[in-house]
Amino acid sequence: DMAVRHYTLDFNLSTAVDSAAIVPSLLSIFHEQELAETIHDTNGHGYLATFVGKNGRLVILRVHAHGLVTIDLQCYEEDNISQLPALVRGATVDRYWPTADGRLMEYDIDEVVYEKDSAYQNIKIMHSKQYGNILVLDGDVNLAESDIAYTRAITGNGKESYAGKEVLILGGGDGGILAELVKQKPKMIIMVEISFSGFNGCKMHMRKTCGNTLDTLRGDCYQILIEDCVPLLRKYVQEGRTFDYVINDLTAIPISTEPEDSMWEFLRLILDLSMCVLDPKGKYFTQGNSVNMTEALSLYEEQLGKLSCPVDFRKEVVCVPSYLEQWVFYTAWKK
């Protein structure tokens, strides 16, 4: 394993630092390790020295003018100089997948079990010891086999009865929603996905999520359509077809806060068309985004107030295990 371990160790000195006083004692540590030392000219930005060892070890010692001391150790073998776990760099399996609100998270991923570039996105399925297989689309953690909480939240948290109902699922290609709802014997579920890609990966590697529902495009009470949902929704509007539930599992709401962004236009279009095909007593369920993305969530709620058909909504914050952040889900209905 030639991955590089990168340890960081930081400490703050309470008073502004006299490098001349602190540096010699720190240097003595590194001198013992037979490291070659270079002292750099920092133009008055504190003290900076690098140490290079024979075994490829690199130490960077900085004493910043305001009292912060940072030490970096990069080495090939496991070591343990820091309170913080090492950053593992250049490993064959990437363990770092940031949250939607941009925080660094290290997953316990040990294997990439599936990878494919479709016309629409990069599809990865990775194995986590604690979450089972995780579907990652374009670098975003989408759903893990542990995440029944996601499926429950986007189907109304067990408070709805789907028996005998007409349901439309937009997206949902991992099969999680479909697998849960068919158990309740709805009259018919139409699920519309834009592409076959992803199906195969999920069908093979996310069976705890999709069960056997993706093995066939037509079941007792469901049908999977492989097409763009927008023309389909327009057709349903023209035909006057309605659904008791519309579940939008297409994507998280955009994190862009520019309402003119094409992602927001697409979102409004889907919302408007969905409300047109929703029974007057029906419910629309969708995911939002990280609870910390407050601006994006507010903007989404503004859009809900601008639809051609007036709607009310409520939201709920849910812990989806593999997300490592709290996630907002919305329920909307016609006023």
Place this chain on the structure above:
Amino acid sequence: DMAVRHYTLDFNLSTAVDSAAIVPSLLSIFHEQELAETIHDTNGHGYLATFVGKNGRLVILRVHAHGLVTIDLQCYEEDNISQLPALVRGATVDRYWPTADGRLMEYDIDEVVYEKDSAYQNIKIMHSKQYGNILVLDGDVNLAESDIAYTRAITGNGKESYAGKEVLILGGGDGGILAELVKQKPKMIIMVEISFSGFNGCKMHMRKTCGNTLDTLRGDCYQILIEDCVPLLRKYVQEGRTFDYVINDLTAIPISTEPEDSMWEFLRLILDLSMCVLDPKGKYFTQGNSVNMTEALSLYEEQLGKLSCPVDFRKEVVCVPSYLEQWVFYTAWKK
């Protein structure tokens, strides 16, 4: 804000690298930034150069012999060169709290609201945007105001009826278990904590967790004892006093896999005494550890088989929001 942002950027070249070929194009990027360059002798461990800028910026470029290229950028201002969020180093509030299984996690912590060193441990309460206040004991995330899932799990997940029952809580100083159980009108809850420290912090800053239960040491149906639980348990054994429920919230099971470790001895002692005061039809609840700490969990289960009174047990894996890892809880009862 003088915190240092530390960005990392890594890429793997498919074939072993000829530094002479790749380095000049990379160097040209840094030359444009007016950085002073030092090339280091690595004794055959690839190529290493450091670049120091006038504004305190430091770039480390390494081309490792096996094809990995790592670039580090350390700077004072926000920047965005990497797909990974920057490590923030030397900030006044520490955002990095590793999981029990040693993974790096960045929390959305924006403030330390309470800190105290007691005779037994360091007590911190920190504010997270999404989890509310978080109690951190000796650097371990203990409980956040969002973590009702923890309290539910360690009290039997809503499947128990505590009305009219006798309950013993070992630890539980954050008041979460107490606050939930008093709602059910038990006959009497005895909660035993070794020290007052922590109470004050939780009483002030964890009110979503403890409600008003910590405001007084004696309520309608509960009593809080500030003492070591071992002599108390021994006294109860002598008196023949029994409880319908014993809830051990003292600490996670040790991660050490040395069964002779004093932590394990303490754990066995508590287990044995707890079983002695448990009603024959009673239940013992406790937390275990991260689901990934498989050796420590196995060792714990071995201990359960070695008690003076034979017990059966079951375990459950629960998602506690602020833990950022799946957590094991145990229920044990007399055979």
